[in-house]
């Protein structure tokens with residue numbers, strides 16, 4: 001799988017220490033995470049497994065965020081710590097919905113459909129904000 005890993009992403013760091021506490025990111029239990037297990041969340045177009053419910057995270061106490069871009073388009077964005085996406089374009093802070101995080105387009109790792117955005121900042125783990133309507137939630141998929 002073509003997971004995009006930002007250069008500062010360190011798999012050896014436990015998530016609870018790697019997250020910047022000031023961002024109020026709360027990680028879910030994260031033992032034995034695998035994109036192939038439990039409650040798959042799929043690309044709406046090609047049905048590739050993009051992430052799983054166990055990779056869901058919260059920011060400011062919410063997993064799902066209703067957000068409007070400068071073009072006045074509103075998205076329901078759900079947050080995951082990892083996803084089978086390919087980041088496109090240079091990171092930019094312009095109009096970022098999440099303070100301090102730069103964004104890049106996140107495309108499906110298989111069919112390149114626009115699924116959302118990858119958010120990163122130096123010295124912190126990144127996360128994915130995925131567009132709920134671009135995803136198919138597997139049985140028992142955890143979505144609030």
Ligand SMILES: [Zn+2]
Nearest residue numbers: 043046108111
């Ligand atoms: Zn796809």
